[in-house]
Amino acid sequence: MINRALNPPDVNLAAKLSDSKQLANRFTKIKSRDVNVYYGNKHALKHVNLSVYKNEVTALIGPSGCGKSTFLRCLNRMNDVIDICKVTGKITLDDYNIYDSSLDVVQLRARVGMVFQKPNPFPKSIYDNIAYGPRIHGIAYGKSELDEIVQNCLDRAGLWKEVSDRLEQPGTHLSGGQQQRLCIARAIAVNPEVILMDEPCSALDPIATARIEELIKELRENFTIIIVTHSMQQAARVSQRTAFFHLGELLEVGDTQAIFTNPINSCTQGYITGRFG
Amino acid sequence: MNNTLSTSLGKSTSSKTIRLPDFSGPHLAKRYASERRFRILGISSVGAAGIILLILLSSIVSKGYSAFWLHKVELNITFSSEVLNPDGGAVEEVKLKEANYLALIHNALKQKFPAAIGNRCKIRMLYGIISPKADLVLRNMVLSNPSLVGTTKTVSLKLSDDLDNLSKGFINRDLPESDRRVKDLQIDWYDQLKSEGHIHSVFNTDFFTTGDSRDPEEAGIYSALIGSILTLTITLLISFPVGVMAAVYLEEFAPNNRFIDFIEVNINNLAAVPSIVFGLLGLAVFLNFFGLPRSAPLVGGLVLALMTLPTIIIAARSALKAVSPSIREAALGLGASPLQVVTHHVLPMAMPGILTGTIIGMAQALGETAPLLMIGMVAFIVDIPQTFTDPATVMSIQVYIWADSPERAFVERTSAGIMVLLSFLVLMNAVAILLRKRFERRC
Numbered sequence: 001m002i003n004r005a006l007n008p009p010d011v012n013l014a015a016k017l018s019d020s021k022q023l024a025n026r027f028t029k030i031k032s033r034d035v036n037v038y039y040g041n042k043h044a045l046k047h048v049n050l051s052v053y054k055n056e057v058t059a060l061i062g063p064s065g066c067g068k069s070t071f072l073r074c075l076n077r078m079n080d081v082i083d084i085c086k087v088t089g090k091i092t093l094d095d096y097n098i099y100d101s102s103l104d105v106v107q108l109r110a111r112v113g114m115v116f117q118k119p120n121p122f123p124k125s126i127y128d129n130i131a132y133g134p135r136i137h138g139i140a141y142g143k144s145e146l147d148e149i150v151q152n153c154l155d156r157a158g159l160w161k162e163v164s165d166r167l168e169q170p171g172t173h174l175s176g177g178q179q180q181r182l183c184i185a186r187a188i189a190v191n192p193e194v195i196l197m198d199e200p201c202s203a204l205d206p207i208a209t210a211r212i213e214e215l216i217k218e219l220r221e222n223f224t225i226i227i228v229t230h231s232m233q234q235a236a237r238v239s240q241r242t243a244f245f246h247l248g249e250l251l252e253v254g255d256t257q258a259i260f261t262n263p264i265n266s267c268t269q270g271y272i273t274g275r276f277g
Numbered sequence: 278m279n280n281t282l283s284t285s286l287g288k289s290t291s292s293k294t295i296r297l298p299d300f301s302g303p304h305l306a307k308r309y310a311s312e313r314r315f316r317i318l319g320i321s322s323v324g325a326a327g328i329i330l331l332i333l334l335s336s337i338v339s340k341g342y343s344a345f346w347l348h349k350v351e352l353n354i355t356f357s358s359e360v361l362n363p364d365g366g367a368v369e370e371v372k373l374k375e376a377n378y379l380a381l382i383h384n385a386l387k388q389k390f391p392a393a394i395g396n397r398c399k400i401r402m403l404y405g406i407i408s409p410k411a412d413l414v415l416r417n418m419v420l421s422n423p424s425l426v427g428t429t430k431t432v433s434l435k436l437s438d439d440l441d442n443l444s445k446g447f448i449n450r451d452l453p454e455s456d457r458r459v460k461d462l463q464i465d466w467y468d469q470l471k472s473e474g475h476i477h478s479v480f481n482t483d484f485f486t487t488g489d490s491r492d493p494e495e496a497g498i499y500s501a502l503i504g505s506i507l508t509l510t511i512t513l514l515i516s517f518p519v520g521v522m523a524a525v526y527l528e529e530f531a532p533n534n535r536f537i538d539f540i541e542v543n544i545n546n547l548a549a550v551p552s553i554v555f556g557l558l559g560l561a562v563f564l565n566f567f568g569l570p571r572s573a574p575l576v577g578g579l580v581l582a583l584m585t586l587p588t589i590i591i592a593a594r595s596a597l598k599a600v601s602p603s604i605r606e607a608a609l610g611l612g613a614s615p616l617q618v619v620t621h622h623v624l625p626m627a628m629p630g631i632l633t634g635t636i637i638g639m640a641q642a643l644g645e646t647a648p649l650l651m652i653g654m655v656a657f658i659v660d661i662p663q664t665f666t667d668p669a670t671v672m673s674i675q676v677y678i679w680a681d682s683p684e685r686a687f688v689e690r691t692s693a694g695i696m697v698l699l700s701f702l703v704l705m706n707a708v709a710i711l712l713r714k715r716f717e718r719r720c
Contacts, residue, residue: 186607
């Protein structure tokens with residue numbers, strides 16, 4: 001396994017890259033050490049060591065069934081709901097082990113938001129979709145503050161202009177792309193530190209995809225984003241770091257530019273050049 | 278067009294391995310025929326069900342509609358003070374309460390048809406024209422207005438059930454006298470009263486305001502209706518929350534182990550247990566062990582709740598299962614606790630389905646008689662039950678009691694009782710459907 005991020009010289013390597021200004025002072029947000037995931041007898045994720053840096057977009061790529069979604073769902077413990085799923089190893093968020101028994105999963109999920117593959121707005125009004133998170137976490141005091149949050153989040157998700165006149169309509173009546181942006185707006189309404197995105201554009205057309213990608217680039221300033229994607233181009237466009245998974249193993253991880261221009265692992269090379277996968 | 282295409286292509290490509298879809302020939306005709314057959318079968322089964330329902334309803338309505346009317350006769354009643362106040366002195370309420378009002382009716386009848394006087398047999402026939410409970414009407418009149426004593430007034434009194442049947446045309450006058458309930462002399466008197474315009478038909482309000490009675494003309498469904506409402510209230514109050522809680526726990530929170538599987542299997546089996554067994558359970562547990570009162574809507578409601586529970590649990594579980602997992606994930610991903618996920622999202626979305634199950638369960642409970650048999654609710658209840666512990670019966674049992682009674686006039690009341698029962702059912706379902714629609718709109 002080649003893990004450039006793990007080795008101290010990696011920082012030097014990063015400094016050599018063209019956009020070194022941006023990458024110079026990296027702050028590790030999430031660190032995983034020797035993470036293994038088992039679904040019953042199936043060893044789905046093998047010894048994954050991966051660091052995710054703050055205010056960067058990390059793309060997880062790899063062929064279907066390689067464990068990238070599984071890894072993503074470990075980061076906010078969404079795997080907990082699956083009975084047969086067992087996770088070992090250590091994942092830290094700001095140096096705090098998220099699999100610690102004293103940790104409140106609900107609080108973790110408020111800090112680590114998630115956007116799913118299929119847009120899944122609640123069958124409630126657009127307003128209530130956004131307002132739900134702030135309501136249950138006591139973020140907003142009073143109606144006017146809540147209104148402000150809703151407008152702000154819709155605005156940041158680039159949806160305000162399209163839906164400002166129909167906030168009372170069900171969120172499920174929007175188009176697919178709009179629904180996904182609504183889900184992103186819903187996720188950022190809780191003010192998470194990290195946003196996990198599980199193939200957020202796979203159900204969308206190219207125009208809607210482009211809008212989401214623009215949105216991801218903007219959101220990077222305030223959030224740490226981890227995105228699972230099947231689109232090589234998307235990973236190259238939006239991410240600063242890329243991790244390549246194959247058969248449950250993390251084969252290679254590094255700065256996106258390095259991975260796409262000069263992959264070290266032959267398997268990675270084969271995948272990104274389209275020769276396999 | 279397609280035929281020629283496929284055949285020509287088939288010829289041109291001489292290779293055996295390539296076969297194009299066959300758009301012609303017998304297999305297509307077979308497919309069309311089977312589809313047509315299926316459609317015909319479907320339509321005819323729906324039609325058959327509709328016809329059977331129509332026959333059922335029309336037979337009930339045609340038998341029962343006449344119970345909503347009855348005939349009254351106008352008599353000149355003399356409220357003579359000799360009868361009402363035989364001891365003389367001041368007219369007191371205590372005396373008026375105990376006075377013999379039947380004698381007033383008998384006197385009026387004798388005055389109208391003096392020919393019957395002297396013959397005990399004829400006198401009995403004469404008295405038989407009027408309902409034996411008609412004196413209560415006079416008593417109430419006098420008690421509310423004591424100044425009536427000593428005056429004469431025309432009062433409408435109910436005909437007895439036999440005469441009422443005669444006026445409704447249910448008694449065949451051509452039969453020999455010994456074969457019919459109404460004798461020739463009574464028919465003559467009836468015809469005379471009729472020709473003088475003393476007999477008229479009125480709406481049978483008593484049917485909707487009184488309890489059961491041995492006399493069909495006095496019998497009403499009201500006490501049974503109230504009994505049903507009280508019983509079903511208990512049933513709903515217990516089975517709905519308990520059923521929904523059980524379903525939510527089993528579906529959303531319960532661990533996956535043998536014990537939970539065992540409970541699930543048993544709940545499913547419980548739905549198939551004969552209802553009389555629940556009655557035996559109620560008798561043993563609620564009456565004998567806990568000492569709750571017999572014939573009470575409280576006990577009836579408890580027994581029916583036990584019976585309804587599995588229906589509601591099974592329906593609620595399938596409704597909860599049908600809620601898309603993506604909604605649960607969305608809420609969990611936002612940091613909602615498992616309980617918040619259920620109460621804020623899953624339960625509201627499953628509510629229409631849960632309500633459908635509840636309607637089915639409650640409709641079953643409304644029509645149930647067997648379990649109530651064991652806890653003494655098959656009872657002759659005249660008084661309107663006021664509380665959950667008063668003796669009561671329910672409409673289905675009232676219908677059963679009337680169907681079992683020998684009097685001809687109970688036949689129409691049985692059907693009328695069924696009509697009230699069915700209307701109540703329709704009303705109940707309408708409320709539930711309205712509630713369901715509201716939930717569906719909100720979601």
